[in-house]
Amino acid sequence: MKILVCISKTPDTTAKIAFTDNNTKFAGDGVQWIINPYDEWYALVRAIELKEADAGTIIHLINVGGADNDPIIRKALALGGDEAIRVNSVNTDSYNVASQIAAVAKDGGYHLVMTGKETIDYNGSSIGGMLAELLDLPYISHAIKLDLSGSEVIVVREIDGGEETDKAALPLIVSCQKGMAEQRIPNMKGIMGARTKPLKVVEPVDAESLTSIASFELPPAKAGVKLVSPDQPEELVRLLHEEARVI
Amino acid sequence: MSILVYIDHSDGHIKKQSLEAAAYAAALAAQSNSKADAVILGTPPTDVAVLGNYGIQKAYTVSDAALDSFDSQVYCSVIAQVAEKVAADIIVFSNNANGKAVAPRLSAKLKAGLVAGAIALPDTSNGFVVKKSVFSGKAFANISISSAKKIISVNPNSFGIKTSGTENAVTENITVAVPAAKTKVDAVNKIKGEIPLSEAEIVVSGGRGLKGPENWGMVTELADLLGAATACSRPVADVNWRPHHEHVGQTGLAIAPNLYFAIGISGAIQHLAGVNRSKTIVVINKDPEAPFFKAADYGIVGDAFEVMPKIIEAVKKLKGK
Ligand SMILES: Cc1cc2nc3c(=O)[nH]c(=O)nc-3n(C[C@H](O)[C@H](O)[C@H](O)COP(=O)(O)OP(=O)(O)OC[C@H]3O[C@@H](n4cnc5c(N)ncnc54)[C@H](O)[C@@H]3O)c2cc1C
Numbered sequence: 001m002k003i004l005v006c007i008s009k010t011p012d013t014t015a016k017i018a019f020t021d022n023n024t025k026f027a028g029d030g031v032q033w034i035i036n037p038y039d040e041w042y043a044l045v046r047a048i049e050l051k052e053a054d055a056g057t058i059i060h061l062i063n064v065g066g067a068d069n070d071p072i073i074r075k076a077l078a079l080g081g082d083e084a085i086r087v088n089s090v091n092t093d094s095y096n097v098a099s100q101i102a103a104v105a106k107d108g109g110y111h112l113v114m115t116g117k118e119t120i121d122y123n124g125s126s127i128g129g130m131l132a133e134l135l136d137l138p139y140i141s142h143a144i145k146l147d148l149s150g151s152e153v154i155v156v157r158e159i160d161g162g163e164e165t166d167k168a169a170l171p172l173i174v175s176c177q178k179g180m181a182e183q184r185i186p187n188m189k190g191i192m193g194a195r196t197k198p199l200k201v202v203e204p205v206d207a208e209s210l211t212s213i214a215s216f217e218l219p220p221a222k223a224g225v226k227l228v229s230p231d232q233p234e235e236l237v238r239l240l241h242e243e244a245r246v247i
Numbered sequence: 248m249s250i251l252v253y254i255d256h257s258d259g260h261i262k263k264q265s266l267e268a269a270a271y272a273a274a275l276a277a278q279s280n281s282k283a284d285a286v287i288l289g290t291p292p293t294d295v296a297v298l299g300n301y302g303i304q305k306a307y308t309v310s311d312a313a314l315d316s317f318d319s320q321v322y323c324s325v326i327a328q329v330a331e332k333v334a335a336d337i338i339v340f341s342n343n344a345n346g347k348a349v350a351p352r353l354s355a356k357l358k359a360g361l362v363a364g365a366i367a368l369p370d371t372s373n374g375f376v377v378k379k380s381v382f383s384g385k386a387f388a389n390i391s392i393s394s395a396k397k398i399i400s401v402n403p404n405s406f407g408i409k410t411s412g413t414e415n416a417v418t419e420n421i422t423v424a425v426p427a428a429k430t431k432v433d434a435v436n437k438i439k440g441e442i443p444l445s446e447a448e449i450v451v452s453g454g455r456g457l458k459g460p461e462n463w464g465m466v467t468e469l470a471d472l473l474g475a476a477t478a479c480s481r482p483v484a485d486v487n488w489r490p491h492h493e494h495v496g497q498t499g500l501a502i503a504p505n506l507y508f509a510i511g512i513s514g515a516i517q518h519l520a521g522v523n524r525s526k527t528i529v530v531i532n533k534d535p536e537a538p539f540f541k542a543a544d545y546g547i548v549g550d551a552f553e554v555m556p557k558i559i560e561a562v563k564k565l566k567g568k
Contacts, residue, residue: 129351161443230549
């Protein structure tokens, strides 16, 4: 089986969120970059588990971005991918990124394409679905479990207020979230091995962008907390009822 | 211009998030002097007429039983055909489970720019710009859509379920080709008797400060009294004190209830990311230096085990129980 895992680069979860260029660009200088946690912990680790269960499985990683993305791609390879492809392009919007991935995936013979459920920076949840449509493949989003059973895939996805179990044939596109796998730390052998694994750079195809970021804003600061004495907790209930009017 | 809103339903009723999407579509229509119609797939819910209260006069139904099971590819194809027939140029979804699965597909199919997770109506004073939350709740982005066709998915609990009409919506059944699904729904497992976190107006949440799962009675009792959903911090779900679906934060669910009531949670940046869009935040923590107090509206610096029973008593009194 051949799996393609989509890897995105995001700021670390503790990174300071600030903007430059008249609030049109994320201030990335000095920021620690990581593999988008959903891509790493769930999509990639689950793919690695499938390979551990069936040694014939091949895992390719794909990232759309510049050469400054190579460190996070190497880290993903250290965790377990076999080889990586970087589409040498500047991310403009989800549609453009999905078009770039589709161009690579189209003739790649992949049985399974896995993404994280969303990136922690743009929170779009869009790449998997767009890719599925561009490749005319079925798509199951927000999967919390994925198992192979013969030629069939059994996927449990989160729905509003519950779970749904789906069966599908391959090829299939799945977006992954918590439940799929557990976070892993790359070991020394993996890190050494990653240096010599192929990281192929391909040039982007012509693709449109349908959206652009006009500006960013930071949320207004909170007015400050109103503290209630621990000796009078019922006062808190009164405030929530009469002042905030939320209960 | 014409607007089409996709209405999701389950157990014979329109989902709350879809009423919010309907209200959004109606407000967008009012703002742009156009009209908003709805599209409903599968055996129609019993309460289609109610859409009229939210400003939708007409609902197109594709009442093919094959659509009673969800498949993103089939739904996308059907909605695209309906959108074409009614000449819709803006399509609105709720950014809920099915919306997240279908809206991006439809965006690629129609080459319609998508803003996933909109929190306000578009600003059309200079182009078509929609505000959404980014960096997991730590900032907002104003996204400009440049394509002629547009798709907006509305974040649950961000616009409000606003009413704007009194007449019943009329239904028109519409026939389109329903392709065969390549995925098959085998089982649906709803968590009975619980309010889904993403829909809840009040959320009571517990952290590692509660010491163990045996102490969750104070969380669930308060939640029951307030008609609230329950949530927890990540380490609590990681050690299985609570189920994974309760985990909120940067790597869990992002929620925006009217009231988020946090007990024994420190308020780490990754936790705040998922909850800081809540309208009112209450923090109960014994450490005055807990970072959560900086993001809170109300708080008590105190021991949850002493404070919570008194709070529960006061709420009981308030609710007349
Ligand atoms: C990449 C990454 C992603 C993450 N994603 C998430 C996420 O999505 N969601 C999330 O929640 N976390 C996430 N975390 C973890 C986060 O950093 C914190 O570790 C976590 O939120 C802490 O959980 P907590 O507040 O329950 O526990 P603690 O940090 O242990 O805090 C417990 C709190 O309870 C208080 N307390 C103790 N006893 C009492 C008492 N008797 N009465 C009242 N208060 C008491 C303490 O003062 C303390 O503030 C993530 C971390 C990383 C690195």
